[in-house]
Amino acid sequence: MTRVALGVSYNGQAYSGWQSQLSGNTIQDKLEAALARFATHPVSTLCAGRTDAGVHGLMQVVHFDTKLDRPAASWVRGTNTFLPPDIAVQWAQVVPEGFHARGSATARRYAYVLLQSPVRPSVDAGRVGWVYRPLDHDAMLEAASHLEGEHDFTSFRASACQAKSPVKTLRPIRITRRGAQTPHPGLAWAPCYWRFEFEANAFVHHMIRNIMGCLVAIGQGDKPSRWMGQVLQAKSRDAAAPTFSPDGLYFLGPCYDARWGLPERTAAYDWLP
Template sequence: MRVAIGVEYAGNAFEGWQTQPHRRTVQDVLEAALATIAGESVKLVCAGRTDTGVHATAQVAHFDTSADRPLEAWVRGVNSHAPASVGVLWAVVVDDDFHARFSAMSRRYRYVLLNRRVRPGVLDGRVGWAHGLLNVAAMNEAAQCLLGVHDFTSFRAAQCQAKSPVRHMHSVSVKRFGEVIVFDFHANAFLHHMIRNLVGSLVYVGKGRYPVTWMAELLAARQRSLAAPTFAPDGLYLCGVEYPERWPLPDGGRIIAPPQLLVT
């Protein structure tokens, strides 16, 4: 039997999603909790492997098991054995040809940036921070060149293992809500560190270090060294995965809308 689950977690409590020998990752703690309920070892496959410090409000994963348990056992039962910083939101039985990663049509990420003079206290580890006043209009205008199908080599980490740097950006926006700036990205898939590299370069535009046209120049250059340094992971959230309607996931297996994180 194959089961799909929706998961949320605070990434600053873990060293990324993917399993590591030290067992301090989201995958490790969830597999341990699932194994307790299943009475057998369980292997999770997720829609998008997040890095150390990156959060998720709507991660999707699947696992195979021979254990016959009520769906609520995969939710409340697993949560009772998992750390407080991670939780299963829902569970559904899916066909064996469902794959959390390869069946996904697109992903949504949100970066939440606190833009004020002093660093965050209560929100430490949950938001990015930039102390100088940023020009959001310029940042949003610069980001529009990312729409469509492009080679994102200039925003790809050197250790990225993706076979191709080409991605389809469906939508992108940069908006201000008081002291909070929200970056929303929706694409078929993302490269390693792609969003954090995009945010870093957009912040440079917002600071006035480069003109709006710089983002298009970076995109065309296909050279990572020309773009800004990788921005902090603190404010990055995986907040939606889109699947074909045939899968019986919440919301019809379509889009799990990004929550209004820290926005009033």
């Protein structure tokens, strides 16, 4: 048997998340169906990190085993032939039997893209979150600092979470802004995009969307920055803000040891604000 790893990108708007469901309307279902048609045998995949309905992936990594011996480029082109246009294999690589898409990952990376504008999204609807009121960059950065390091993230954990432990190690959250500084005529303030970048050894279910809900509440002045620390210490989901929209959440991909020789980014990265 040969073990093959794939890097997969997808727009999650039309799907019920990553993990296979009876409906068949998931990224995993579509990918495995395409692989089966190309390989002419059933294919079962394991991924680096499951994503929810509406969440996008820029470099989801999966692996599967096959008896076939085909060039890497053939796996890319052949599988993409049978995939819908909003899912694409970006790269393929034969890996050692000891590689595991989830188990070999040392960290996971996500980005959340948020539109701050008096006007709702249009061409980017479903691909960005949206806030109407302006955000305070310094307040959000100060709030985010309370989450750095190893903590019990129970307050940001969905009730359906299957993780064995809520204790995760989160690197400093990077928050950047891109857009005009001067309001356009007829608008109360200048629209802009915010990008929030997250990296941790692992995440509990809805962790980023629940953190985003808190950061937005603080950025809009509804809560002080120190509130984030209070939420963390409460170890109760009831202490945090409501779960934020999945629309602007992107799984950037897992991190692996260099010995596996896998790509660290794809072309799909470069369009994201």
